[in-house]
Amino acid sequence: MNSTERELLKLIEKNGRLETGTIAKLMGITEDETKQILDKLEKEKVILGYSAIIDWTKGTEEGAVTAMIDVKVTPKRGVGFDKVAERIYRFPEVKAVYLMSGVYDLSVSIEGKTMAEVGRFVSEKLSTIDSVISTTTHFILKKYKHDGLVFSDNDEDKRIVVSP
């Protein structure tokens, strides 16, 4: 990956809504070049999607409950953890699945409307998968920072309006 591509990725990682015109001006390249680079990176699956980071606790109740679930599994011969992980990540309520080192194997993050909904997912869908040995569910009480963004209000400009 070249430095122009990297610069562009850093820009849209911070703000996925930047218009191509703005990106082009910020980087001092043409809008056509910007589009070409974006196309290429999307095709190569370097850019997987564009999403917003939302503080759901502020508005609707949707996705207001997030849990991180530590999952221990027995790896199946030949397919290791990958098949189990796939069975888990196919569920739409699952937001993330990671293979971990340490005392458990998979870390699964899920979002639901209520604790009961998350509880149902764990007891009915996750723990019934036959290679799952055990699960430990941690509910997130409050989000302070997520994907590099701080969930708080006080980022207003503290500078005086005109200074030397």
Place this chain on the structure above:
Amino acid sequence: MITEPTSKYLSNTVQSIQPSGIRRFFDLASSMENVISLGVGEPDFVTPWNVIEASYHSLEQGYTAYTANAGLFELRKEISRYMKRRFGVSYSAEEEIVVTVGASQAIDIALRAVINPGEEVIVVEPSFVSYAPTVTLAGGVPVPVNTYSEDDFKLQPEQIEAAITDKTKVLMLCSPNNPTGTVLSKGDLERIAEVVEKHDLLVISDEIYAELTYDEPYTSFPAVKNMRDRTILISGFSKAFAMTGWRLGFACGPKPILQAMLKIHQYTMMCAPTMAQHAALEALVNGQKDVVKMKESYRQRRSLVIHALEEMGLSCHVPGGAFYVFPSIEKTGLSSEEFAEQLLMKEQVAVVPGSVFGESGEGHVRCSYATSVQKLEEAMRRIDRFLQTL
């Protein structure tokens, strides 16, 4: 300005200097709501967290007392290493570096250490607002030398020669420049150095924006041949490390001058704030990555703003450093004060009239791009709309 009866107590010197035009504009702009400010001469970043933590640690460990007058020795050693590493100039931490309360204080004590009453200091304009008044306060006479947009606001060596009299002692340089953003290249500096040597001048080189250059590698004036021993280098932490409120700067230079500056510093200031010195030490040791990140973001915004100004037909040289653009507003027929005031009233965008930076700043306004991309884009839309109404 100040009325009787108390004005009779004021010194003639202080009465002879004008309040800063920046101040006047600040009063006007801060009386208004929802202003997008392009009027700020400071980073929009908060000081990097490790630097802030270093000041907590300093306090926690009970460093609440004075430091050595010249500053913490560890900090001076680190400044010495930094100057060597970044700019290739060597200064002794023991005798040739003084840590000051901002670059501002370094400029003040540098001038006071070298100026006799009536001696002249060449100030390259448009210039940072404090140079000429500080020269006057030190008993000197500021002699403005104008630079022009046709030359990208670069000082021409012949202009120095033309300004020299038998009272001339000091040349004040500032590269990258506030307000024009102009950076003097190695070649520019070498040509200036020839004149400096020929006329036996002392140079005060304010390099506080040295880390914020975007196009060419930076040349520090004392790194130019034969210039180290006739240069007082001024720098600080305000701009590169986003530490304006910490009030920490430094001066480096030949021992006799720095020791003289230290005398003034020790009797008037004692020392710079201790926790800020510990923070600055952390900034030098572990802060370079943050500097690079912030600089990258300024470079992008410079590009955004220059494009926008071009599109709306305000001509502007490409500033090589700092975070200011200095477009010409001459075609509007307004003075820079009128332009800035009307823009503020009609569209709530604050820019600084070029006239506050000296006569040759007239016809221009200073726009700082140390502001978020969203705000910059909105400000540019508003300026465009404002231009349509003229």
